Amino acid sequence: MILALGVVAISWGGPLVRFTTAPSLTVAAWRLALAALALLPFGLRGWRRNDAPFAILAGFFLAAHFASWIQSLRLTSVASSVVLVSTSPLFVGLFSFLLGEKPGRAFWLGVSTALLGTILIGLDDLSISQEAALGDLLALVGAVAAAGYLLLGRRARKTMEAIPYASLAYLSAALLLVLCARAFSTLVPPKTDWPWLILIALVPQVLGHTTVNWALGRLPAFAVAMVVLGEPVGAALWAHLLFHETLSPLQGLGMILVLFGIFWGLRALRE
Numbered sequence: 001m002i003l004a005l006g007v008v009a010i011s012w013g014g015p016l017v018r019f020t021t022a023p024s025l026t027v028a029a030w031r032l033a034l035a036a037l038a039l040l041p042f043g044l045r046g047w048r049r050n051d052a053p054f055a056i057l058a059g060f061f062l063a064a065h066f067a068s069w070i071q072s073l074r075l076t077s078v079a080s081s082v083v084l085v086s087t088s089p090l091f092v093g094l095f096s097f098l099l100g101e102k103p104g105r106a107f108w109l110g111v112s113t114a115l116l117g118t119i120l121i122g123l124d125d126l127s128i129s130q131e132a133a134l135g136d137l138l139a140l141v142g143a144v145a146a147a148g149y150l151l152l153g154r155r156a157r158k159t160m161e162a163i164p165y166a167s168l169a170y171l172s173a174a175l176l177l178v179l180c181a182r183a184f185s186t187l188v189p190p191k192t193d194w195p196w197l198i199l200i201a202l203v204p205q206v207l208g209h210t211t212v213n214w215a216l217g218r219l220p221a222f223a224v225a226m227v228v229l230g231e232p233v234g235a236a237l238w239a240h241l242l243f244h245e246t247l248s249p250l251q252g253l254g255m256i257l258v259l260f261g262i263f264w265g266l267r268a269l270r271e
Helices: 002-010 013-017 025-045 052-075 078-085 088-099 105-125 132-157 162-184 189-215 221-228 233-244 249-269
Strands: none
Touching: 002 078, 002 189, 002 221, 002 233, 013 052, 013 078, 013 189, 013 233, 025 052, 025 162, 025 189, 052 078, 052 088, 052 132, 052 162, 078 105, 078 132, 078 233, 088 105, 105 162, 105 221, 132 162, 132 189, 132 221, 162 189, 189 221, 233 249
């Protein structure tokens, strides 16, 4: 239930990003920097030298995830981006053997059902153009990076508490994104972006992602990735409320399939 609440918080990420106008690297850098600043006072004392490499490397994957995914939102539709970035559980499942965790048949049936649901959610808004194709590719890169972030987070959380791990991962991601933003973009967002950047940092990042990191200490990475597949459902609902985007019967069916797939996939924990 705690993880489910975290996914609700994460699902605000896409809609809130749409309110910003700064370059994607700038948004990503401030999202992680503000989140790291919020957690550092509580997590700094829990850092351990032996655990740090996994947390730092996880942060690099997190930086790659946000840099590619936020840029994809600038090039393609929210639906297309969210659908493709939601394929991360496939990569988590494929590489979970590196952690000695093997998802069962229920996971693969559940994730297939849930991914079909995400496709139905975004079907009405899928973009087809050269620019959208690049955005779709970036969203897929974001999915692979998210999978690496979850797998490394699972490894780090076996010996590191949630808040120290999250603060170090967010800080390493923020530093990398700041360097990239200075090299290829700008670190100064418009004044109108600041309220949205603070909300993005506090809600989907501190509340949402930190809850996911907490869950990684208690559940296999593939199970956590499975639950995170609920993000497109929340994103579609928030887009409906904020931007008055119509929810079609097909999208409603997609949401049902996503939720059914998550519940079915979590049966893998009993296998």
